[in-house]
Amino acid sequence: MSINAQLKQRNQDLCELCNVDTATIEYTVSPKNDDSIENQVAICETCLKAMDADDAAFHWRCLEGSIWNPEPSVQALSFRLLHKFKTEDWASNLISSVDIDENIQQWALSAFEVAAVHTDAFGNKLENGDTVVLTQLLNVKGTSFSASKGTVVKKIKLVHDNTEHIEGKINDQTIVILTKFVKKSL
Numbered sequence: 001m002s003i004n005a006q007l008k009q010r011n012q013d014l015c016e017l018c019n020v021d022t023a024t025i026e027y028t029v030s031p032k033n034d035d036s037i038e039n040q041v042a043i044c045e046t047c048l049k050a051m052d053a054d055d056a057a058f059h060w061r062c063l064e065g066s067i068w069n070p071e072p073s074v075q076a077l078s079f080r081l082l083h084k085f086k087t088e089d090w091a092s093n094l095i096s097s098v099d100i101d102e103n104i105q106q107w108a109l110s111a112f113e114v115a116a117v118h119t120d121a122f123g124n125k126l127e128n129g130d131t132v133v134l135t136q137l138l139n140v141k142g143t144s145f146s147a148s149k150g151t152v153v154k155k156i157k158l159v160h161d162n163t164e165h166i167e168g169k170i171n172d173q174t175i176v177i178l179t180k181f182v183k184k185s186l
Helices: 005-009 045-051 059-066 071-085 089-097 104-112
Strands: 024-028 040-043 132-134 165-168 173-178 181-182
Touching: 005 040, 024 045, 040 071, 045 059, 059 071, 059 089, 071 089, 071 104
Parallel strands: none
Antiparallel strands: 024 040, 132 181, 165 173
């Protein structure tokens, strides 16, 4: 395997995680792509194998050094690996002792995010800006009106932290609507 000379040189030919073995792999820290070495970490075969092993906690004690690396990609990958073992005292203590930039933390933790998918009553995927139709009469709390079955709601907005809620305007009022009471207009 070939590795970018500039990436290899960044840590004097050593793995940027364990700092022991020779770096032989250009590891791109997702969700970024491999178009720049700023998104990559030079790692060894041992660290690559340990990434998929559930019993590799002892190996990852080396992160006590790499988490302090000035390269954002190395910090992000180190933080991500530490997060896998956050229930262990050594990892938890290390996570709490470092002050990593919030953007790097988000980059690191993006691997653990599950994409929220909003679906209507029939399983159709909803997106911001969609038009939906109400599938039943809804009493709108806090107002004096009801929204009848068949009411069209245009340009909905997804509630990012709750896949069962969308926002839409009915009678010029923005309301929260449960996704189980709407059908996407195709």
